[in-house]
Amino acid sequence: MMSPRRGPWWLGLAVIFMGAVCFYASSELSATAQYAAIGPGMAVAVVGLGLIVLGVLLLIQIARGEVFEPEDAENAVPGRTMDKRAFVTALLAAVLPALAIETLGLPVTAMLSFMLVARAFGSKRLVSDLIAGFVLATLCWFLFGWLGLQLGGFFPLAGV
Amino acid sequence: MDTLLLLLHGFEVALTPANLMWALIGSVLGTAIGILPGIGPALTIALLLPVTVSVGPVSAFIMFAGVLYGAMYGGSTTSILINTPGEAGSMMTALEGNKMARAGRGAAALATAAIGSFVAGTIATLLLTFAAPVVAELAFLLKPADYFALTVLAFTSVAVVMGASRVRGFTSLFIGLALGVIGIDAMTGQPRMTFGAQDLLDGVELTVVLVSLFAIGEILYVASRYSHSKDEIIAVKGKAFMTRDDWRRSWKPWLRGTAIGFPIGTIPGGGSEIPTMLSYTLEKKLSRHKDEFGKGAIEGVAGPEAANNAAAAGILVPLLTLGLPTSATAAILLAAFQNYGLQPGPFLFTSNPELIWGLIASLYIGNVMLLVLNLPLVGIWVKLLQIPRPQLYAGILIFALMGIWGVSGSVFDLGMMAGLGVLGYVMRVYGFPIAPLLIGMILVPLAENQLRTALAASQGRVSVLFETPVSITFLLLSFLFLFLPFLIKRLKKAA
Numbered sequence: 001m002m003s004p005r006r007g008p009w010w011l012g013l014a015v016i017f018m019g020a021v022c023f024y025a026s027s028e029l030s031a032t033a034q035y036a037a038i039g040p041g042m043a044v045a046v047v048g049l050g051l052i053v054l055g056v057l058l059l060i061q062i063a064r065g066e067v068f069e070p071e072d073a074e075n076a077v078p079g080r081t082m083d084k085r086a087f088v089t090a091l092l093a094a095v096l097p098a099l100a101i102e103t104l105g106l107p108v109t110a111m112l113s114f115m116l117v118a119r120a121f122g123s124k125r126l127v128s129d130l131i132a133g134f135v136l137a138t139l140c141w142f143l144f145g146w147l148g149l150q151l152g153g154f155f156p157l158a159g160v
Numbered sequence: 161m162d163t164l165l166l167l168l169h170g171f172e173v174a175l176t177p178a179n180l181m182w183a184l185i186g187s188v189l190g191t192a193i194g195i196l197p198g199i200g201p202a203l204t205i206a207l208l209l210p211v212t213v214s215v216g217p218v219s220a221f222i223m224f225a226g227v228l229y230g231a232m233y234g235g236s237t238t239s240i241l242i243n244t245p246g247e248a249g250s251m252m253t254a255l256e257g258n259k260m261a262r263a264g265r266g267a268a269a270l271a272t273a274a275i276g277s278f279v280a281g282t283i284a285t286l287l288l289t290f291a292a293p294v295v296a297e298l299a300f301l302l303k304p305a306d307y308f309a310l311t312v313l314a315f316t317s318v319a320v321v322m323g324a325s326r327v328r329g330f331t332s333l334f335i336g337l338a339l340g341v342i343g344i345d346a347m348t349g350q351p352r353m354t355f356g357a358q359d360l361l362d363g364v365e366l367t368v369v370l371v372s373l374f375a376i377g378e379i380l381y382v383a384s385r386y387s388h389s390k391d392e393i394i395a396v397k398g399k400a401f402m403t404r405d406d407w408r409r410s411w412k413p414w415l416r417g418t419a420i421g422f423p424i425g426t427i428p429g430g431g432s433e434i435p436t437m438l439s440y441t442l443e444k445k446l447s448r449h450k451d452e453f454g455k456g457a458i459e460g461v462a463g464p465e466a467a468n469n470a471a472a473a474g475i476l477v478p479l480l481t482l483g484l485p486t487s488a489t490a491a492i493l494l495a496a497f498q499n500y501g502l503q504p505g506p507f508l509f510t511s512n513p514e515l516i517w518g519l520i521a522s523l524y525i526g527n528v529m530l531l532v533l534n535l536p537l538v539g540i541w542v543k544l545l546q547i548p549r550p551q552l553y554a555g556i557l558i559f560a561l562m563g564i565w566g567v568s569g570s571v572f573d574l575g576m577m578a579g580l581g582v583l584g585y586v587m588r589v590y591g592f593p594i595a596p597l598l599i600g601m602i603l604v605p606l607a608e609n610q611l612r613t614a615l616a617a618s619q620g621r622v623s624v625l626f627e628t629p630v631s632i633t634f635l636l637l638s639f640l641f642l643f644l645p646f647l648i649k650r651l652k653k654a655a
């Protein structure tokens with residue numbers, strides 16, 4: 001748990017940063033297309049301004065020692081300290097598809113991600129997780145392909 | 161009676177063997193996901209969106225309706241048998257229902273929940289049948305300024321009601337608004353917030369955002385705080401169905417729950433938490449068995465369950481008649497309409513009556529199916545809970561992958577999946593609600609379009625936004641919503 005004295009400052013700063021990005025983007029939009037004082041940039045500017053104000057409000061709340069209660073979720077203990085190793089393993093599973101799917105194809109990528117998530121949740125059965133992931137992904141690949149989705153090759157690395 | 165004729169025609173559509181099959185698939189899937197942890201109705205419908213490529217709109221929406229109602233039935237089963245309310249709407253059910261199950265009255269609790277859901281669902285669908293065309297007629301009268309005020313009301317109410325804090329609710333809403341304006345501006349053709357990325361020109365897909373926030377965010381969150389202790393599933397013992405006394409104590413709460421749930425469901429920001437809480441408080445006040453509350457009072461299950469289902473049907477009123485989503489599930493349904501190039505709203509009633517009335521008719525049919533699926537088969541459903549958690553969450557990731565890669569085939573979207581997944585994780589850890597983000601994102605084009613149309617018509621005079629009684633009312637209500645948290649706090653104390 002975060003100690004109350006050192007609140008999550010970065011949270012407010014991140015929201016202000018998002019607002020600044022929007023604000024910057026709105027200044028890039030030319031005013032030529034404006035009609036009746038309102039052009040495509042206005043909504044972006046309003047959103048940016050809103051985010052900056054909200055970020056400042058968050059910072060004020062944090063300075064006052066606001067408690068951020070985590071959401072309830074099934075199978076989770078909200079108050080527990082973060083298990084960093086499990087988090088990183090699960091995050092790897094989420095990042096992997098973007099890196100691997102074009103070379104390894106959906107079934108193999110999904111198999112690896114499946115194994116990683118299962119490990120993050122403490123499963124020790126490496127081989128059976130890989131098999132289960134592969135079977136499930138292959139089934140999905142055929143079923144959804146049959147429904148008309150473009151899912152890419154089965155194993156592009158081998159040209160299939 | 162025009163409405164009856166149209167409804168009859170709707171039944172003709174819904175009762176074809178193919179559509180009955182879709183309703184059954186939806187109901188079965190809905191019940192299953194209602195029981196399984198980690199997946200809600202919104203995520204399920206998002207993951208089913210790929211079928212819109214090959215299935216017609218009528219069949220697809222009939223299936224989605226089954227998922228929507230089925231998830232409510234399934235959710236009550238888990239709150240009664242293992243005391244893990246999947247969503248805010250089932251919290252009150254768990255309070256009394258789980259106590260009943262512990263006292264060996266699980267069968268009666270499940271029955272009053274299922275039958276109450278059926279009664280409420282059917283009555284609410286009936287109300288929907290007759291209210292929707294009327295509201296749709298009225299919606300024709302709305303001017304752009306009114307519509308804009310209405311979206312403002314939807315934004316404020318959702319941001320205030322869905323979370324624990326207004327600042328966090330609005331932050332979530334504004335992040336959604338920012339995501340929603342990405343892409344080519346519909347009115348001038350200028351790219352906005354794309355920062356030179358080709359992949360962003362078409363904007364960000366709601367499906368990608370929803371799946372990443374719900375599925376990936378949930379996986380990251382639960383993995384990092386996983387509770388290895390096993391849920392204790394209370395077996396349903398014997399055949400002690402509802403006794404005569406149970407019936408006598410249940411039927412009034414069912415009706416009162418429906419009367420509370422439906423109207424609140426139709427209001428933007430009503431959600432499912434407030435009606436179930438109100439119903440619980442009311443039943444506690446009215447009951448002649450006050451001493452049983454907190455120890456397993458059947459009224460405390462019957463009322464909130466009915467209110468929950470009626471509210472779910474109520475959500476469809478603003479969605480179908482105004483194109484206004486008021487929950488995460490409604491937002492994804494709106495995205496599904498848009499996938500077909502359809503815009504829900506008053507025009508859909510005249511241009512596509514087959515779809516609207518087929519959908520409404522299938523709600524009646526789905527309710528009957530769900531009652532049959534849930535009452536006798538509850539033992540089978542509970543078996544789903546025996547899927548080991550590591551493999552269950554791993555499977556959810558595969559489905560998320562299918563949902564995103566299958567629809568767009570874009571590596572960029574897969575990258576966003578990881579990034580938004582982390583956002584979803586952070587939002588969970590610090591208690592930011594997710595629904596306002598989704599609703600902000602899907603509604604911002606409509607809000608902006610109406611605002612710009614209104615201002616263009618008045619040549620930039622801002623006062624045009626406050627000129628009709630309708631827009632003034634909506635804006636005033638939006639303002640009042642800011643003070644709602646005080647009321648809710650008092651309600652919570654009372655419960």
